[in-house]
Amino acid sequence: MVSERNLTKNYRDFSLNVTLDIPDGQITGLVGKNGAGKTTVIKAMLGLIRPDGGSVTVFGKDASALTTEDKQKIGVALSDSGFSNYLTPADCAKILDKMYDHFDKPAFLKACARYGLPVDKQIRQFSTGMKAKLRVLVAMSHDAKLLIMDEPTAGMDVEARNEVLDIIRTYLTEREDCSVLITSHIATDLEGLCDDIYLIHQGKILLHEDTDVILSEYGILKVDDQTFDKLEQNTILSCKKEAFGYRCLTNQKQFYLENYPGMVVENCGIDDLILLMTGGK
Numbered sequence: 001m002v003s004e005r006n007l008t009k010n011y012r013d014f015s016l017n018v019t020l021d022i023p024d025g026q027i028t029g030l031v032g033k034n035g036a037g038k039t040t041v042i043k044a045m046l047g048l049i050r051p052d053g054g055s056v057t058v059f060g061k062d063a064s065a066l067t068t069e070d071k072q073k074i075g076v077a078l079s080d081s082g083f084s085n086y087l088t089p090a091d092c093a094k095i096l097d098k099m100y101d102h103f104d105k106p107a108f109l110k111a112c113a114r115y116g117l118p119v120d121k122q123i124r125q126f127s128t129g130m131k132a133k134l135r136v137l138v139a140m141s142h143d144a145k146l147l148i149m150d151e152p153t154a155g156m157d158v159e160a161r162n163e164v165l166d167i168i169r170t171y172l173t174e175r176e177d178c179s180v181l182i183t184s185h186i187a188t189d190l191e192g193l194c195d196d197i198y199l200i201h202q203g204k205i206l207l208h209e210d211t212d213v214i215l216s217e218y219g220i221l222k223v224d225d226q227t228f229d230k231l232e233q234n235t236i237l238s239c240k241k242e243a244f245g246y247r248c249l250t251n252q253k254q255f256y257l258e259n260y261p262g263m264v265v266e267n268c269g270i271d272d273l274i275l276l277m278t279g280g281k
């Protein structure tokens with residue numbers, strides 16, 4: 001559905017170089033700390049920035065050559081809704097109705113009501129969570145084949161984040177053919193949602209793995225200095241010095257469980273993975 005090959009973009013003090021795919025019908029997550037390059041990756045897909053090198057194809061076409069018809073098939077939730085804060089969801093519905101051939105106005109207004117967004121209240125009076133819900137509902141309002149959501153849960157409390165994630169999950173269970181890219185710096189948001197996850201750091205992809213593989217095969221070893229020296233270094237992706245010795249990230253959890261009885265081997269969540277891959281030695 002989307003393919004970025006050796007995409008490069010250079011700013012004064014930042015360089016992006018990324019190869020990434022969003023396969024058909026799959027939910028792909030892009031995680032990374034603030035400033036890692038997530039939004040730049042998205043802007044290149046949407047043709048909002050001109051790459052300095054490499055290629056970006058969407059629906060098999062160069063991103064810069066997408067037609068209005070192609071763009072109708074992309075649902076986008078960026079940090080800014082693109083609507084004036086003085087508009088209400090009912091006003092937005094009128095605009096969306098003119099913009100998109102497949103905009104489903106009754107369904108959109110019903111969804112607003114269902115998720116607690118008063119349709120006649122101006123957006124400037126909405127809370128952060130309400131604005132985020134509106135952005136996600138807009139992206140989902142016109143039968144898109146590709147959904148791109150940049151930090152849809154940013155700045156929200158746990159309850160509001162779960163509600164937004166629920167909206168996304170509910171939508172996707174009804175549309176198995178929809179392809180999705182979702183970014184976040186809160187990895188747990190993506191664990192239960194994404195088929196595969198890319199980890200981006202300082203403009204580079206450090207890791208790409210199926211979510212199931214991360215959760216089942218990656219682990220954290222806690223070892224003292226002597227044991228650390230005996231580890232199979234080709235099974236260690238990253239390590240961090242701690243008071244007791246080392247915390248090491250491995251993608252061979254089972255190997256250590258079977259061959260190193262007594263070693264502390266913990267399950268690895270995606271937050272641990274980010275911490276160790278981007279903050280370790």
Ligand SMILES: Nc1ncnc2c1ncn2[C@@H]1O[C@H](COP(=O)(O)OP(=O)(O)OP(=O)(O)O)[C@@H](O)[C@H]1O
Pocket residue numbers: 011012013014032033034035036037038039040041185
């Ligand atoms: N137009 C621009 N001009 C100069 N630098 C830019 C521009 N756009 C982005 N950058 C820089 O590129 C880097 C990556 O920014 P980007 O917005 O892609 O990161 P991000 O991972 O989305 O971060 P966040 O999670 O904070 O939104 C940052 O250092 C940012 O300052």
